[in-house]
Amino acid sequence: MLQWWRGHVDGFLEQWFPTSCTRCGSLGGSPCSICIDQFVGAALIPEIPPxxxxxxxxxxxxxxxxxxxxLKYHGGWxxxxxLAPALSFLLEDTVGAQYRDVVLTWAPTIPERARDRGFDQAEVLARELAHRSGLPVRRLLRRLPGEHQTGRNRFERSQGVHFVATGPIPEIVVVLDDVVTTGSTLAAAxxxxxxxGALSVFGLALAATPDRSQT
Ligand SMILES: [Zn+2]
Structure with a gap:
């Protein structure tokens, strides 16, 4: 809820104090229109089961x-x-006919990190996308702290990420994350x-590294 407040306050202030672009410093939004023109779309991401x-x-x-x-370090509203409008179109494309039944969620960041920063960047993204698309958003995953090893299988230990499901899980879920690198976080989620109990799970991210095998 605090994050919503922050978003509203930022939006309110922007009318008097226009946002300068994080990358180039131009006034009129971040990203500004010049930087938006320089964005390159992510390549198609090969299958990451399940x-x-x-x-x-x-x-x-x-x-x-x-x-x-x-976004990651300052909660960049x-x-x-x-970017939410473009991400919303991509969401529709990705999910196709199942779009109407989608529940959005996010792959939570490491709890200690979210606590230190006061927000979880993937949650910020999921909530803004829900606001834009009108789709429901729910916290469906909890990430166990880094030092928690009990109950992990070898794969999970090697990946260093372990989630548990919270509450009843909808049939069609889209998991948001900020960046896809190897895809192991989304796969674990x-x-x-x-x-x-989910029947179809899709992954959606703001960005993907060009060669995910290198990261
Ligand atoms: Zn710019």
Whole structure:
């Protein structure tokens, strides 16, 4: 809820104090129209089971990186507001006929990190997308703290990420994350959601690294 307040306050202030672009400093939004023109779309992401499909909006490169960092480290509301319309179209494309039944959620960041920063960037993204698309958003996953090893299988330990499902799980779920690198975070989230009853899980991210095997 605090994040919503922050978004509204930022939107309110923007009328008097226009946002300067995180990357180039131009006034008139972040990303500004000049930087938007320089964005490169993310390449198609190969299958990452058990996800039905995974899509990302932007290639993670020198143009998109400052905006992703703004979201990650400062909760960049301007960035999510600026990119949510395009992400909303991508969501429709990704999910297709199942769109009307989608419940949005996010792959929670490490709890200690979210606590220190006061927000979870993936949640900020999911909530703004819900606002834009009119789709419901729910917290469906809890991420166990980094030091928690009990109950992990070898794969999970090697990936260093472990989620548990919270509450009843809808049939069609879209999991949001800021950046797809190897896809292991989204895969771990989808595995838990499928085990808890989801029939179709899709992944959606703001950006994807061009060669995910390298990261
Ligand atoms: Zn700019």
């Amino acid at each position: 996800l039905k499909s995974v899509a990302a909006l932007l290639r993670y490169d020198e143009t998109s990186r400052p905006f992703i960092a703004d 301007s960035v999510v507001r600026g 989808a595995t838990v959601l499928c085990e808890a």
